[in-house]
Amino acid sequence: MNQKKQDKETVTQPEEQPEQVRDPLAELLSQAQNAYTAYTQAQKEVAKGYKEREEQTEKAYKEAEQKANNACNVAIQKALRTCEEAEQQAEELSNKARDKAKEVYQLAVRQAANVRNEAIDQAWKARKKNTEKDWQVFQGEQG
Numbered sequence: 001m002n003q004k005k006q007d008k009e010t011v012t013q014p015e016e017q018p019e020q021v022r023d024p025l026a027e028l029l030s031q032a033q034n035a036y037t038a039y040t041q042a043q044k045e046v047a048k049g050y051k052e053r054e055e056q057t058e059k060a061y062k063e064a065e066q067k068a069n070n071a072c073n074v075a076i077q078k079a080l081r082t083c084e085e086a087e088q089q090a091e092e093l094s095n096k097a098r099d100k101a102k103e104v105y106q107l108a109v110r111q112a113a114n115v116r117n118e119a120i121d122q123a124w125k126a127r128k129k130n131t132e133k134d135w136q137v138f139q140g141e142q143g
Helices: 002-012 024-138
Strands: none
Touching: none
16 A cells, blocks of 8 residues: 555656747747737728728718708809899889880870871861851852
8 A cells, every 4th residue: 555655646746847848830820820910900990990081081072062052052042032133123124114105105195186186176177167168159259
């Protein structure tokens, strides 16, 4: 039993650890893994940068689009006001022209009526004069 006990003690006694040997391949592998991790992290950062740039570009586009829409709406409103003002001026000019035409018409009617009345009056006077002469001749008066 003594031997077994001694064997057990030998087995249970820690052996001296040999000094760790540096493995250049393991170091290179570790460096490669670190480099790969840094590379993938850099890729994520670049993708994030692209995404931010895309968002900024889209924001700038939407702002430009909104400005263009606003400018278009302002131009349309201005054109509408100009059109309405032109229509109003045209209507005023048309009303003035219509009023002037009525005045000219009424003046022409009055003048025509005056000419007619004068012609009737002269014709009446001539008829009366001729009738009087005819009566005088008929009655035997020599005039």
